[in-house]
Amino acid sequence: MNREIRTAVVTGGGHGIGRALCRRLHDDGIAVIVVDIDEKAAHAVASAIGGHAFTVDVGDEAAMADLIDAVERDIAPVDLFVSNAGVGYGDGAEGAASKEGGLHETEDRWESCWRVNVMAHVYAARSLVPRMIGRGGGFLVNIASAAGLLSQIGDAAYSATKHAAVAFADSLAITHGEQGINVSVVCPQAVATRMIGIEDDSDSKEGGFGGNDVDGVLSAAEVADRIVKGIREQEFLILPHPQVETYVRRKASDHDRWIAGMQRFRRKLLS
Numbered sequence: 001m002n003r004e005i006r007t008a009v010v011t012g013g014g015h016g017i018g019r020a021l022c023r024r025l026h027d028d029g030i031a032v033i034v035v036d037i038d039e040k041a042a043h044a045v046a047s048a049i050g051g052h053a054f055t056v057d058v059g060d061e062a063a064m065a066d067l068i069d070a071v072e073r074d075i076a077p078v079d080l081f082v083s084n085a086g087v088g089y090g091d092g093a094e095g096a097a098s099k100e101g102g103l104h105e106t107e108d109r110w111e112s113c114w115r116v117n118v119m120a121h122v123y124a125a126r127s128l129v130p131r132m133i134g135r136g137g138g139f140l141v142n143i144a145s146a147a148g149l150l151s152q153i154g155d156a157a158y159s160a161t162k163h164a165a166v167a168f169a170d171s172l173a174i175t176h177g178e179q180g181i182n183v184s185v186v187c188p189q190a191v192a193t194r195m196i197g198i199e200d201d202s203d204s205k206e207g208g209f210g211g212n213d214v215d216g217v218l219s220a221a222e223v224a225d226r227i228v229k230g231i232r233e234q235e236f237l238i239l240p241h242p243q244v245e246t247y248v249r250r251k252a253s254d255h256d257r258w259i260a261g262m263q264r265f266r267r268k269l270l271s
């Protein structure tokens with residue numbers, strides 16, 4: 001792993017991809033700060049790897065600023081910040097523009113997705129970019145999704161906010177890349193975590209799928225390996241599922257045809 005990275009913060013580190021990433025970074029000798037809204041999960045991961053745990057809602061700007069102040073004051077300068085925490089609720093009964101999400105009917109899923117999937121990345125950058133530039137550079141890694149390049153059928157708020165996350169990463173790299181800020185954005189398709197309804201996110205391909213047979217599902221550990229390789233090679237766009245590049249090229253070359261194909265695919269999923 002890059003010698004310049006000694007301390008890393010991973011949001012959403014209590015479960016899934018974030019947890020796998022905490023373990024992977026720890027294996028590379030990096031001090032890891034595990035951040036999650038789920039206090040118990042954050043502490044469990046931190047104690048297993050000898051790291052620090054913080055309970056934070058990443059969609060709260062003041063809490064994010066306090067987190068970064070506390071880490072830099074009491075632990076060490078943040079060399080790598082991974083904005084991994086994310087939410088998706090599925091479209092409600094009214095479809096793409098609905099307020100409620102299928103799984104969280106009392107929540108305005110649009111508001112929640114904007115805060116967690118986009119603004120949390122902005123809050124991290126606001127606090128860290130000036131500090132990192134002041135000490136010669138740093139790494140910001142934002143976990144978006146293939147839905148941020150293509151679309152997630154049945155989740156408009158997730159798709160729109162993940163597109164925004166990709167666009168924000170573009171802007172960060174364009175504006176601050178030449179000032180030593182190494183930006184990466186990660187766009188996976190399905191990963192075996194609770195987010196796609198797999199309750200046992202133990203990283204075991206044998207035991208972790210709970211009967212789910214979605215094609216091309218990667219384990220969180222495989223995705224963490226791919227992310228670390230991408231960071232080491234200073235890749236901007238990290239695609240754990242390489243086929244996403246082909247799909248993006250097809251979409252860009254004929255958008256109308258791509259929409260028609262997605263409509264057919266949606267009809268098939270609903271039948």
Ligand SMILES: NC(=O)c1ccc[n+]([C@@H]2O[C@H](COP(=O)([O-])OP(=O)(O)OC[C@H]3O[C@@H](n4cnc5c(N)ncnc54)[C@H](O)[C@@H]3O)[C@@H](O)[C@H]2O)c1
Pocket residue numbers: 011012013014015016017018035036037038041056057058059084085086087088116143144145146187188189190191192193194195196201
């Ligand atoms: N699983 C997939 O198929 C998949 C595919 C593409 C992208 N992603 C993205 O990967 C990232 C990680 O997702 P995952 O699959 O590991 O899901 P997960 O649900 O297993 O983990 C998400 C973690 O984020 C935490 N979290 C949620 N809201 C938070 C908040 N407001 N503040 C702090 N922590 C919060 C959760 O407690 C949880 O620990 C997300 O950004 C997700 O959108 C996942």
